[in-house]
Amino acid sequence: IVLTQSPATLSLSPGDRATLSCRASQSLTDYLVWYQQRPGQAPRLLMSDATTRATGIPARFIGSGSGTDFTLTIDTLEPEDFGVFYCQQRLSWPPTFGGGTKLEIK
Amino acid sequence: QDNLMESGGGVVQPGGSLRLSCVASGFTFSDHGMHWVRQAPGKGLVWLAVIAYDGTNEDYADSVKGRFTISRDNSKNTLYLQMDSLRPDDTAVYFCARDQRWLIKSVFESWGQGTLVTVSS
Numbered sequence: 001i002v003l004t005q006s007p008a009t010l011s012l013s014p015g016d017r018a019t020l021s022c023r024a025s026q027s028l029t030d031y032l033v034w035y036q037q038r039p040g041q042a043p044r045l046l047m048s049d050a051t052t053r054a055t056g057i058p059a060r061f062i063g064s065g066s067g068t069d070f071t072l073t074i075d076t077l078e079p080e081d082f083g084v085f086y087c088q089q090r091l092s093w094p095p096t097f098g099g100g101t102k103l104e105i106k
Numbered sequence: 107q108d109n110l111m112e113s114g115g116g117v118v119q120p121g122g123s124l125r126l127s128c129v130a131s132g133f134t135f136s137d138h139g140m141h142w143v144r145q146a147p148g149k150g151l152v153w154l155a156v157i158a159y160d161g162t163n164e165d166y167a168d169s170v171k172g173r174f175t176i177s178r179d180n181s182k183n184t185l186y187l188q189m190d191s192l193r194p195d196d197t198a199v200y201f202c203a204r205d206q207r208w209l210i211k212s213v214f215e216s217w218g219q220g221t222l223v224t225v226s227s
Contacts, residue, residue, distance in 0.1 A: 033213055035151075042201055042217035043151065054215070086151055090212035094167055097151040 001025055001089050003098035011106040018074040020101045022087035027067045031091035034063060034072050037100075038083040046085075047072065079105070108132045108216040110202050115221030122192050122225070128185040128202030128218055136160070136180040139205035141214060142187050144198035154200075155187065156210055163210075170196075192225045199223075 002025040012018055022032065034047040045054040047063040050070055060075040074081055082105050087098040114126040128140070142154040155176040157164045164176050175188040185202050199222050203214035 035214070042219050043214070044217065045213065045215050048213045088151075088212075088214075094165070095153045095212040097153070100150050 001028070001092050001096055003087050003089055003096060005085075005087060005098035005101045007101060008099070009102045009104060011104050012077055013106045014077050014079055016077050016106075018072075018077055018081070018103055020072040020074075020085050020103070022065075022070040022072070022098050024068045024070070024089060028070075028089050028091045030066050031089060032063075032065070032070045033088040033090060035086045035088065036081075036083050037086065038080070041083075043086065074103075077103075108204065110204065110216060110218035112200065112202055112218040112221040115200065115223045117224045117226060118192055119227050120193060120225055123188070123190045124192065124223060126187040126189065126200055126202075126221060126223075128187075130183045130185070130204070133204070133216075135178075135183040137207045139208075139210040140176075140178060140185045141203045141205060141212075142174075142176060142185075143201045143203055143214065143217075144196075145201070145220070146195075146198040149198075152198075153212075156205070156212075157185070158210065159208060189223070192223075194225050197223060197225050 004023045006021045030050040032050045035043040037043040051063045062073040084100045109131045141156045155166045157176045173191045177186045199220040201220045202218045204216040
């Protein structure tokens with residue numbers, strides 16, 4: 001299963017809303033996971049099963065979608081929200097990741 | 107607090123071997139399946155291998171099958187990745203990652219900081 005993330009780069013300012021897209025080559029139902037990777041750091045789990053926030057993830061992170069089209073929305077960007085965001089499918093084996101969206105400070 | 111700490115990376119010649127370790131703390135290691143994921147310089151994430159919580163099952167990405175071996179020692183809270191026949195395209199940061207409890211669900215709940223492997227002559 002191929003995951004295509006868009007845009008490749010998103011330039012926004014703190015306080016803006018970010019909308020990140022992940023499109024799958026076939027239906028995932030809701031078996032879609034989101035991660036954030038800050039520069040020089042390990043990825044961290046944000047969202048599982050498309051809409052379920054991981055422990056400690058703020059409510060401004062909102063996951064939506066099902067089937068082949070998924071969105072990660074970040075309301076009111078904070079400085080620590082910038083980095084690269086990856087989606088990952090866990091419906092079929094092996095698990096695969098999208099190419100990432102870089103969210104940078106404008 | 108969950109913690110995963112990788113070690114064992116370094117520079118190795120093509121055809122050489124390395125063994126990576128990942129020491130876990132802050133959670134019951136023996137309850138969780140564990141994975142290795144790598145990231146080539148400037149590139150995205152690629153899943154490599156998984157081992158069940160009790161070590162009874164394992165699987166690999168095609169790119170490393172037959173060359174890499176994942177194992178674990180639950181008495182030492184440690185995950186391993188034996189890497190043989192290394193190639194330049196194996197150059198990457200290698201992360202260990204924890205799955206959810208018991209079943210392999212491929213949700214990588216917690217990650218180590220990674221260890222860099224460079225394959226070069």
